[in-house]
Amino acid sequence: MDRDAVKSARRAFEILELFDRERRPLALKDILEALGYPASSGSALLKSLVALGYLDYDRDRRTYFPTMRISALGAWVPDALFGDGALLGAMERLRAVTGETVILATQSDLFAQYVHLLHSAEPLQFSVPPGARRPLAASGLGWCLLSAKSDEEIERLRRRINAEPGQAQPLSREALMGRVNEVRTRGYAVSKHTVSQGAGVIGAPLPRGAHGRVFALGVAGPVGRLEAKEALIIGELRAALERLRPSQAEAHRHDREGLPA
The missing domain is CATH 3.30.450.40 (GAF domain)
Structure with missing residues (x-):
């Protein structure tokens, strides 16, 4: 099993769970500090989640927030x-x-x-x-x-x-x-x-x-x-x-x- 893939999957869910706890827009710094991720890999993962449509990025405020796609995933x-x-x-x-x-x-x-x-x-x-x-x-x-x-x-x-x-x-x-x-x-x-x-x-x-x-x-x-x-x-x-x-x-x-x- 690819350990890097497992780590990335775990971190993706940890980010979504962090939003579930905080229930507010979060900046990159907030996420990295809360989860203890390195800046480079944390930033790359957040960009991937944005590209996949699971997070939205507000360029003016430089914050991330979950999209409705997250809610739709588990609605059933x-x-x-x-x-x-x-x-x-x-x-x-x-x-x-x-x-x-x-x-x-x-x-x-x-x-x-x-x-x-x-x-x-x-x-x-x-x-x-x-x-x-x-x-x-x-x-x-x-x-x-x-x-x-x-x-x-x-x-x-x-x-x-x-x-x-x-x-x-x-x-x-x-x-x-x-x-x-x-x-x-x-x-x-x-x-x-x-x-x-x-x-x-x-x-x-x-x-x-x-x-x-x-x-x-x-x-x-x-x-x-x-x-x-x-x-x-x-x-x-x-x-x-x-x-x-x-x-x-x-x-x-x-x-x-x-x-x-």
Whole structure:
């Protein structure tokens, strides 16, 4: 793999994410300082993004700003992910009733990736942005996602994880399947201090959605608060799953028949 191409792709997305955070026109100096890029390569990349139509350059003010092409690129994603809005509604209800952060995750290679978050009004020890990734085999929502797979698929993933250069300690089949089977039996996972000390997640796998995508829905917060609300959270997760089943079934029908969601 061409490392320079990978670096350029990563930097292009970092620039777009910077605009998402700042939400204002930015000068070359602002971008280089915020991201720590060398002047020559940073300037060249920005010129490329302008030429491709993803950024606009204001010559009078010498600032860059995203074009509507960026918005158009992802305009279809919410419908593909959330369909008729039932899932977003379920997430809103979970946050309102539990008072905690609600997370929707899906698999991204060897990770569980947070694709949508509704943050709690209550303070969290750690701010988690959309797009954050957690180890698939060592996180609550990761165990939920794995529970929808066959044992053979899980074993292949376990071997890949153990072959990763940064894997300090081999992950045993018994330990992983113990976690996965617990989710299959109970219908939900409880994770405490697993990724971040003091933080936890109570989550459940969702019914398989359109295009075969598997998602997990979780409630995250400080362990003490989750323990105090555990029965409430589990009850609300189960109710959310029941409400979502008809919506997911309809998404499946549209997917099979090639109809718009």
